Amino acid sequence: MPNDVSYTPEEVAKILKISKFTVYEIIKRGELKAYHIGRKVRVEGADIESYKQKSKAMSRTSATESSSGSPLPFNESYQQEPAEALVICGQDIVLDILTRYLEKQFPHVRFLRRYTGSIDGLMSLYRGLANASAVHLWDSDSDDYNLPYVRRILPGHPTYIINLLFRFEGFYVAKGNPKNIVTWSDLTKPGVRFVNREVGSGARVLLDEQLKLLKIRRHDILGYKDEEMTHLAVASKVARSEADVGLGIEKVAMQVNGLDFIPLKKERYDLVIRQEDLERPHFQAMINILKSASFQNEVAGIGGYDLSLMGQIISEV
Incomplete structure (x- = not known):
């Protein structure tokens, strides 16, 4: 990797084998140097290499102190790499329950909730700042929910629309x-x-x-x-x-x-995800949870929802 070349967050994510959102997180925490050209974020190759070396050094320190039996103080910088993070947008309590189920299956993944409205959630998905967004957007021209808005707000981004519930x-x-x-x-x-x-x-x-x-x-x-x-x-x-x-x-x-x-x-209240993400373990687990009897029974116990299509793919857009 040439040290005199600058990289986008997407390219950094591929180099480090982490998500783009995690790249933004470590930049925000000051662990990885970055700069702006207009509204675009860029990272120098030398700074990526420096971050990798620091992470390796922290990993060696962590291994040495752990083997000696000395407890390590809690500090995010002791992690070799930041934990993978997935962001779910939407405001319904069902999303909080879904996040809890996901956290049980993937304890080392950070599932972050962003309590935004439907259009802001789709915009976050489009900008790469979210991984899934729940939406309930009615279109008067088609008398349909969500599909027209996904097409307009995420042009050129293949997505799946998965039903959560009706309300x-x-x-x-x-x-x-x-x-x-x-x-x-x-x-x-x-x-x-x-x-x-x-x-x-x-x-x-x-x-x-x-x-x-x-x-x-x-x-x-x-x-x-x-x-x-x-x-x-x-x-x-x-x-x-x-x-x-x-x-x-x-x-x-x-x-x-x-x-x-x-x-x-x-x-119709749906969950929108990128098609490229569907095969990832987290998203396969998400679908399985939505279809599971335990999850549906818990949501049904809350009342006020129709779960007849929960977990089904409504459309590919």
Whole structure:
């Protein structure tokens, strides 16, 4: 490897035989020197070689001290190479349960959760900052979930779309529904205060698509710009009477006192991964977990989900 040549994070990952995300992590921790050319990250060959030599030295030190019986203090720099890390984007609690199952099977792999909305998750997948992203993005032109958005946001990146579950999206309203809010057009009633989700979330996309179809103007909805980052935060605001209505999933309404749920649309909640990753052990395990009776029984026990297609590949994009 020539020392006077610079490399991209992708090329560094191939040289060190680790993931691109792990390369970014060790750069962030200052263990591997890097610099920017505009927005592009580059690493000199000499710095890669220096990192390898330091890692080997740490490995020899670790082996020597371990054989002498002396315990080593905890320090990430004692690892020969950083642990492989896989990032899963999405906000549903089912993803937390899935991560727990994966951690049991691969205790030496770091499974990181990123609680982002659907569009931000797909963008992270496109940029190589995530390994899997859960999405629920409805397209009004095709009346389909997720496929149109995957094609647009990950052009030229072959992916698999794997079903996690189906769930209902609808309105959170106060107990008894005192404002009689049952349809999208009811959001424009005088005095009705709405609480929205952030731009890029699946709930926000569903709302905006419905408003487009019904030719409802956004500025006619009181509170359209009042945003929260999670379904739970939206439900809580309605429960505290700080808003009259919000949009979210049925499961959260079951967890918050003082709410009624008005179902509007059954949505498909899918997991998007790169096709090249499917044969990796972690992703094979992910599919097997999703199809396993133990995992499905645990999720079914939570309630509020349809698991009829869980773990099935919906489409190759």
